[in-house]
Amino acid sequence: MIPGRLLRFLAIAAALILLPIIDGNPYHIDILATAALYALLALGLNIIVGFAGLLHLGYAALFAIGAYTYALLNLRMGCSFWLALPISGGMAGVAGVLLGLPAIRVRGDYLAIVTLGFGEIVRIVFTNLEEWTGGPNGLMGIAHPVFGSFNFGVNSTPYYGLLVVLVAATAWACAKLRGSRMGLAWRAVKEDELAAGCLGIDASRMKLLALGLGGWIAGLAGCVFAAKQGTITPDSFDFILSVMILAMVILGGIGSVTGVIVGAVVLSAAPELLREFSAYRMLLFGLLMIVLMRVRPQGLFGTSVSPPAR
């Protein structure tokens, strides 16, 4: 990292840590925590969509798998949050790869619908398997994380801290990943699969890797979400959520790590800030999406304007 960037990085880190101290309003911190959660999800999806170029419309399902994994581990076996965190990530990662095995046989927009179908299937299965998942009632009484003698509780501040750490680590890893051999291989596969194959890149393996990594991050996010909410129900993980996470990635600028985070913050905070307009808020939110995209078609932080799709 060059010094200038390091300085900027430190400044951002300091601002993020100071924010909850300066502004102690728990509601604002909750908005920030939610934004950080979305940022984590968007970073994960960015690996799949931005790096590997796979249009995924069922990302909420992987998020759900992470959340239910922690909830079930905790409620059935008393498993602690910290132990469950990597397991949730792992489960969602495996689910991502398992979905990928058949899904990478189809291309482009067909992949989109296969993943969409996967998302719906997972949500309905969680709704229908009542003995395990509590059905539409969901699971309640999920334990909040305990760190030493400190219980995270319902206040959002500790979750905000945890999520900022997770987002920062993921963002750092993503930035490293993009420039690495793996990142370059993804780019090659994304731009021209045939040519990448000729260079000895195993496209299927690269795609599965992206799906697994993206799934892992969704699983982590799901675990934190379940711990923060204390209650999860299947209707928290619908198609709209998948679309919103995708919108964050695109709005921020596909592939750009900073952009994706900003996109997540903008799109998750906007509906909250528009609450004043009660019944009009989703109308305004729609308008905001149109306007932002028309002003910055390549995304807020997108740089490369790729040639038109044809």
Add this chain to the structure above:
Amino acid sequence: MSSTFRCILCALVLSPLFAGCGKGEPVVKIGFVVPLTGDQAAHGMDMQRGAELALEQAQAKGPVLPGFKLELATLDDARNPAQAVSAAKRLAADGDVLAVVGHLNSSCTKPASAIYHEARLLHVNPVSSNPQISRQGFDTFFRICPTDDLQGPAGAHFAIQRLGAHRIFVLDDMTTYGRGLANEFLKAAQSTGAEILGHEGITQGEKDFTPVLTKIKGLNPDLIYFAGMFPEAALLLKQRFKLNLSARFLGGDGLFEPALIDLAGPGAAEGMYLTTLGGDIRQVPTAQEFVKAFEAKYGHLGAYSSYAYEGTNIALEAIRQAGRKDRQAVLTAMKQMKQYPGILGVHTFDAKGDTSIRTIGIYTVHSGKFEFVE
């Protein structure tokens, strides 16, 4: 341009977080959260009117808390549990909020009630009838409607004893409310010895239920029980009629909405039965003034408007008795309130916070109108 744009954007997004701390006339607020967008916005808006009417009438009688301006802080949860939690946190964080009336859906009320409990905020719940919510042990939770462990068995009893149903098919809308009510009905019906031919969920928002109704027709039951909301019930009734399916139809309180009969068509709704939380609001003497005032102001009276009105009034009463801007005082006042004579009857709350009004009404549709049975 682009970096300026980015800066402006960031500033725009973050600025309201830190704004709005200006001081003016001292204010106290009652939080009110229902779905105002999304597929259940209609119920939410009906409830919002009830709450607004309660506040308006209270203020017309003079200040509730002298020296403070009283406001309703209305928020939207879009019937989404995550959004409900976020709205709850917002209210919890706002020091001006002394009590919350809210959440329509049980799936929203349940997680939100934990936030209000943590914030020591009086939480009056109008219509989330899932029994589990009050079993969480929150002393901040007060509910003014009867729960589904009363409604389900009441429906089963009526179906078997009065309608003579022996072969029953159960449908629900796969929501916290619908599935919970269906399970309570099922348990009671089975223990009374009825034969349950099947129990299936339908998807809220879908329109075509003819396949499952055709299947039910093939099983030839005496009665179909549906736990869900009126839009789906209207379609079920209409399609049952089109399919020439003769089984009787019984539903829960989510169906108690005159629009049901319009949407299904009078012919298709004729002769169906439903259980309701409480009796007929139009026949309760104490509610007549409310019904008149509501209809004069807004026209159509929604199914849950009266509950939102009652809930808001109870919160107002607790604030009035507390006499100062202090959440704990409001909560203490609520706990000390032995009885509350409202428009729905006289409420006394048990240790779980559930009301003593446990009447379940039974209605039928006769000549295109709801008619009280018992």
Add this chain to the structure above:
Amino acid sequence: MTPGELFLQQILNGLTIGAVYALIALGYTMVYGIIQLINFAHGEVFMLGSYMGLTVFLLAGTIGSGGVGWLLLALCTATVGCSLLGLAVERVAYRPLRQAPKLSVLITAIGVSFFLQNAVMLGYGAQDRYVPALLPAVRWGGGAVTVTPMQGVIFGVSLLLMVGLQGIVYGTRLGRNMRATAQDPLAARLMGISVDQVIAGTFAIGSALAGVGGLLFGVYYSTINFHDGYLVGLKAFTAAVMGGIGNLPGAMLGGLLLGLLEGLGAGYISSQWKNVIAFVVLILVLLLRPHGLLGERLSERA
């Protein structure tokens, strides 16, 4: 009811909803065929079609007449209204972003979708609206198996429009231009085809079909809600992909097949698993035929 009659009834149930899916799927598939984009706002256009129909019926109600004449007027209103709406959507959400990365229009389309949904909610109210029945509510078949006239109308209109659309695409100048644009927009432009006009025309026709679909849907189920575009749009999109997106007969086939899958799934397995069944079959279809049932194998474009 004998098992045979039951089965026949389930087939009829499935075909009816399938015909509606097919009509909407045609719009998805047309737009996709031309610009390789999923029009996420298409479901909302469908929903507005049913509300435009409702507006005409409400007018009919105030004038105090009814009947087939009003049904035709509603049909015209929904067709013209929705094609104008489609043009507007293209103008606002698609055309300005033609040079932008492919996925960017996804966002504007979702934005349009939120906007339209909530505009209808604010304009018409959030509650379900009743659409009066204009055809007599008779049951054909009296005893076991029943069909209503409206089911016949839905099926007939869908088939007619599909054939008509095929005629437009393969028999008119606009259709030829559409096919040329779909093949190679650059070459089409060089040949003097106004690509912008062709794309606008495609949106107009696809939206008109969605409008008709919305109207028929509203009249058949008799209740409409501002939220209807979401679920039906999602299903129609699924149908279009199942049949092979970009392929007109494929959309029709996909729609009918999805309707049948749902009908038989709910009827013989379980209504709460029917959407899982439909999606599992979809995924299996795509694994066996990665470009849908009737989709041609196109070379991947950058």
